[in-house]
Amino acid sequence: MQSIKLTYPITENDSHTVTEPQVMAIGEFDGLHLGHQEVIKRALTTAKHLRTPAAIMTFHPHPKEVLGQQKYTQLLTPVDQKRRMLERMGVDTMYLVSFNPDFMQLTPEQFVENVLIPMKVNTVIVGFDFNFGYRGAGTPDTLCELAQGRFAVEVVRPYQQGGVKVSSTLVREHLQKGEIEEANALLGRxxxxxxxxxxxxxxxxxxxxxxxxxxxxxxxxxxxxxxxxxxxxxxxxxxxxxxxxxxxxxxxxxxxxxxxxxxxxxxxxxxxxxxxxxxxxxxxxxxxxxxxxxxxxxxxxxxxxxxxxxxxxxxxx
Incomplete structure (x- = not known):
């Protein structure tokens, strides 16, 4: 698996690393829990069907840390561990985007035009609660509107266990209470x-x-x-x-x-x-x-x- 670091603005050299259309799942994916796995599996399945590479776009540092939530300086799956886990899942490329002040200020339109389009995405896979752009203004519906037929968008429904939505926040809460079995059940590992x-x-x-x-x-x-x-x-x-x-x-x-x-x-x-x-x-x-x-x-x-x-x-x- 390739691991490529990107810093906004995406340069010609960065975009030249992409030689063919690719399916891309986008998200923080901290924990790579069962819900995240559903998104990534969808990307792998779609990529196999289209006979294109499967890529992941994720971010570092954690966006919530940059926004001042200090607890997110600690991660469920720090970068190196996440990289190895994605490789075992069969992902072809992991793009690690620097979540810096310039990137934070992007509008949803700029994210699509200046990040996704240069990366030659033909299909974008996101979770139902995906947000992007300045102050999280973009939603999956926004992404569909901005695609304008240039790429497909697939939205993965929430993954539930026992009637409860699986989330990184819930995994963290279980760990901080010593509820290891519950956390492991949500992680699937x-x-x-x-x-x-x-x-x-x-x-x-x-x-x-x-x-x-x-x-x-x-x-x-x-x-x-x-x-x-x-x-x-x-x-x-x-x-x-x-x-x-x-x-x-x-x-x-x-x-x-x-x-x-x-x-x-x-x-x-x-x-x-x-x-x-x-x-x-x-x-x-x-x-x-x-x-x-x-x-x-x-x-x-x-x-x-x-x-x-x-x-x-x-x-x-």
């Missing part, structure tokens, strides 16, 4: 973060539970503080683990950022510097402060036993 194993304070080893301390590779949405049953992948090999997401209140006061520390079961290798991905399976309990280290150790032991039980049952199903 396990919520996954990625990073590198780094040196920690070594305290876990001294109390009998050595941990892999994870420095996140990108700015991921962090689930609720607490303890989780997880599966981690290192060098292509998957391991069951229990992980704490938190600020270590038993030992540290006022830690600014939460840490991610995974205790891998039946594992003794040295993995500092290794790439690691973590799939969240189940929320076990909220993080809390213990009055004594022995009390913490006993609780970690119970957490590990419960995580092993959950993960073993998962593997046997």
């Amino acid at each position: 396990r919520y996954t973060v990625e990073g590198t194993v780094v040196n920690g304070d070594g305290r876990g080893r001294t109390i009998g539970f050595p941990t892999a301390n994870i420095n996140l590779a990108e700015s991921f949405v962090i689930p609720a503080l607490g303890v989780y049953a997880v599966q981690v992948t290192i060098d292509g090999e998957k391991f069951n683990a229990v992980m704490n997401v938190g600020k270590k209140p038993t030992f540290v006061a006022d830690l600014e950022r939460p840490t991610l520390e995974a205790h891998l079961f039946d594992f003794s290798r040295t993995i500092y510097g290794s790439a690691i991905s973590v799939e969240f399976i189940a929320f076990l309990r909220p993080e809390r402060k213990f009055s004594a280290v022995d009390e913490l150790i006993a609780q970690i032991r119970r957490d590990a036993d419960r995580a092993k039980s959950i993960l073993t049952a998962l593997e046997n199903n």
